[in-house]
Each structure stands twice: as C-alpha cells, then as structure tokens.
Amino acid sequence: MTEPSGRTFSFLVNPVSGGGAAPAAVVPVARILRDAGATVDVTYSSGPRATLDVIEGAVARGEIVVSVGGDGMLSSIAGRVSQLGGTLGIVPAGRGNDFARMLGLSSDPEEVAAILLEGAPRAIDLLSVRIGDAEPRVVASSVYTGVDAVAGEIVDKVRWLPGKLQYPYAAVHALATYKPIEAHVVIDGVAHDFGAATVVVANSKFYGSGMKIAPQAEVDDGLLDVVVIEAAGRRGLIQSLPKVYDGAHVELDEVHVVRGRSVTINGTPSVPMGGDGEPLGQLPAGVDEATRIDVLPGALQLLLPS
Template structure:
C-alpha cells in the first residue's frame, strides 16, 4: 500500500451497530492499517453531543474520520464532517449497510483498509431534512414515511431474530398491518397528491437491508429520486414485495418515480418518518408546515476506490 503515512485516521465506533458486531469488525482493519504505518485512533461513540466534539477535534487535526457502524451512524456524523470540510471513510458494520452497498465497498478487512489508505476523496451528495422549527437533519441515504418507517420501528424491536431475518420480518409485518396515507408531495414546486403506502426521497438506490427502492438514484448527480408506492390491498403489496429487491417494482402501475432538487411532504393520517434506519418523527399534516428535503450536492468528501 502506497504512502500510508500521508493520512491519519480517527475511527468512531457505534458499539451497538450490527447487534454489537462493530467493535470486532474494526479490529482487523485497524491492525492492517497500523502495520502499514498509518496513524489510527479508535474511539467508541460516547453519545451524540460528545461524538460531535470528537469529530470536530479530528477534523481540526487533519484526520480522516471513519464511521464504523451502520447507515444511522454514518448519517449522524456525515453532516458535521461536511460542514467542517473534512473527509469521511466507512467501515460498514451495521445490520443494513445500504449506503456501503450503494458505493460498492468491499466487506473484507484488506479491501476496506486499502480504500482508506489509498482511496480517492470524492464529493458525494447528502440530504437535508427540515421539519418545523427544528434544525435541519442531514441524512446520507434516504428519508421515507409510511410502511417503511413502520418497518424500521419493528426492526428495532426484533433484535432477537437473526440479522438476515430482521428486515424481511419487519417488511412483511408492516405491510400486513399498514394504513394508507393521503400524502401531498411537491417536487421542485410541482404538486402531486396520492393515497400512498409509502413515499421515499432517495439519494441511494438501497434501503431496508438490500431493497433496491430507487434503482435510478446516484449519490453524485445532484438530484433526489422520489418513489411513491400507491396504496393497494395488503395481499397485493405483499405479493409485490420481492420486486423491490431487484428494482423491478418501478415498472408497476402503482409506483411513481420523480426527480428534483427539493421535495416537500405532508399528509394524514399521522405516519412515522425515518431516515437511514433512524426514526425522524412524524409526517406533518399541514401543507404549510410540510417536511422539506433538499439535496446538498457534492457536500461530503468520501474516500472511495481510486
């Protein structure tokens, strides 16, 4: 590996990611990098506020900040790394790892270490979600409301299941019990109304541990992909679920695909919202107070294969 001394690294680990798998995942990667001569500091995430302080100090030192965990961990620090002008690396160690899947990152320690040591920092897009008066929330992969957000809540309650079964179980259970929402969507000011099962505003193709929900999405095209799946019978949605894994669902008549740079969402009845596996409150009912998602084009420098 060439010139490992040119970079220093601050690894931030979410110890709960992947059902506790993250700490073990980082050990071989860090060992390979240290053996190559790189400076590697490993810190367990001590909580949101303290983690942001650690990120700030790492960027000030000129370290590459490395997210060790799942999509939620990545999103929790990507915005601050971007704001501070730092560079981010990824060691995927969560349950879904959908953003790493989108980037085509390897899973073996040698491959991950090589990217961190020799990869190129390339600009990628992020999403900014604003609801009400709260500070905007930065998300890497996607923001969604409806059955997928319900599925995310279920995943957090079934950690006793094997990891490979958690998302499929949650998807089936949420579809079997969902209630349609009347959602008002604007994409770059163009308004649409749907009776929907779910709405996804995506930067990444993947969510839900491998579902190819937005097959046309790219992380560097400066656009949001908006996927609306209209409400159908529970049986019909369950039967169509397998098509989401290869992206074929977008050819179905009840699925609508739109693209733009700014999206607003509102609707009733109340439905949960989520982003990269984390709960983000509930869909606003009022159009005047609609949730707004904007693309942050080229916002984050991320280490990727050269």
C-alpha cells in the first residue's frame, strides 16, 4: 500500500445498516487507514440521513466523506456531497449493497482501505427524483414503483430472517398480493402506457440485493434504463423471478427496456414508490402530480480503484 498523500476521511456510519454490521465494519478499515498515516474521523448517524452540517464541514475541510452502510445511506449522503463538490468513498455494510456490487467493490477491509488510500475520483451519474411538488431527492441506484416497492416494505418487517433470505421472501409475498398498475410513463417526451407489475428507473444494473434488473445500465453513461415488467398472472411472475437475478428477464415478451434522460410516471391504483431501499412515497395518480426522474450526468466524484 502506498503513502496516503495526506488524505483525511470523515466516516458517516448508519449503525442499523446490515442488521448492525456497519459499526463493526468501521473498525478494521479505520485502523488500516490510521496505520498508513491517514486521519480518520467517525460520526454515527441516527438513521440513513446523515447530518448535513457534518457533511458540509468535512467537505469544507477538504476531507473525503465516506458512507458506511447500505444503499440508502449512500443515497442520503451522495446528493449533498455532490452539491458541495466533495469526494465520496464507500464502505459497503448494508443488507443489499447493490451500488457497491455495481461498482465491483468488495467489503474486505484491506481492499476497502486500499481504494480509500490509493483510489482515484471518478465522475458518476446520480438521479434527481421529484414527486409532485415535493422537494427533489437524490438517489444513486434506482427508483421503482409497484410490486418491488411493496417488497421493500415487507423487507423492513422481516429483519428476523437471515439477510440472504429477506429479499426473496419479500418478493414472493409481494407478488402473491400485487395489483397491476395502469402506468403512464413518459421518456424524453415520448409517452407509453402499460398495465405493469413494476416500473424501475435504473442508474445501476442491480437492486433488491443482487437482482440484475437493468443488465445494460452504466453509472457514467448519462442515461436512465427504464425497465417495465408488464402485469401477468401471479404464477407467471413468481416463475420468472429467478430470471431477474442474471438479467435474463429482459428477453421475456412482457419486459420492456427503454433508455432516456428524463422520465415522468403516474398511474393507478396508488402504490408505493421506493429508491435504493428507502420509501419515497406513493405513486401520483394525476399527470400534474407525476413523479419526475432526471439523470444528473457526472454529478458525483466517487473514489474507485485507479
């Protein structure tokens, strides 16, 4: 490992990420960094939304802000770091770690520390999400509505299950009770209408703890991958679920993939919306209240292997 060249780090830790795994993940990484001569400050947040003044102070001091947790924690930090022109690092320590999976990042402390010490900042895209007149939110990986958002709500209720079983369990149970959405989706000004089980607007290939929902997505191409799975019988949807893990679902007739830079979605009935494992609200019914999702090209400087 080379000298850190005076790098300083401000770790922001979600103590509940990964069923409490995040605090334990900090210790070996911080020790390696300090042994290499780096300065490390650690702050524990009360939830996935980091304290804004901590981020602002860290960026103002020229520190690299490090997200320790899962995708929700990362998204809660990334927007503010991007706005302030800072650099972000990742210690993957959540249940899903889908954005880290997309970037090929390991949770091994030695590998994590090597990237923080030696990695180079790379510009990646983010998503801006506005539901109706609400303030826009920044999401790193994907926004979704329909059966997958319902599954996300179920995941939060089954933390007693082993982590690897939570998402598959939630997906099957959500499919067993889902109601199709009459979705109106506008992509770069072109309107599409679907009877959909789910609509996903993706910046990353992965969501739902390893499901390869958008196989062609890239985090630095300035495009959104909109994946619509049309409503089918519950049995057919459950049988097709395994295909999502390797991306083979996009070959099915009921799956549509459209790429663009700006997307609006509305539809009925009212169903949940989620983003990177966090609830965003309900899908608006009216066109005037539609959810708008825009790509923010190259918005975030993220430390990655050089």
